[in-house]
Amino acid sequence: MSLWAKCSKRKTSWTDLNPGQRYSAFENFREVGGRCYFVWIDPPMCTRARQIIPGLLKKVYKLENNLKQVNKLENDMKQLEDDLERKRSREK
Structure with a gap:
């Protein structure tokens, strides 16, 4: 196994110029003189x-963000429903 293979990690580029293109980079490449x-x-x-x-x-990221917002709203709604149910049970 080469020194390069031992010291590098495989990664995927998600830049606009190289989306989805795989590359191998030194793990500590930022420490090697920048x-x-x-x-x-x-x-x-x-x-x-x-x-x-x-x-x-960009569309996927936007949809994922929207899904997170929907999940948060559903959790908030569930919490409010639970609070309302507890309040109603105390009033009885």
């Missing part, structure tokens, strides 16, 4: 994929 040492694992994506994927990712 330079980034990495090697692309996957071949470059086609231009169309680089145009489409960032927009799709």
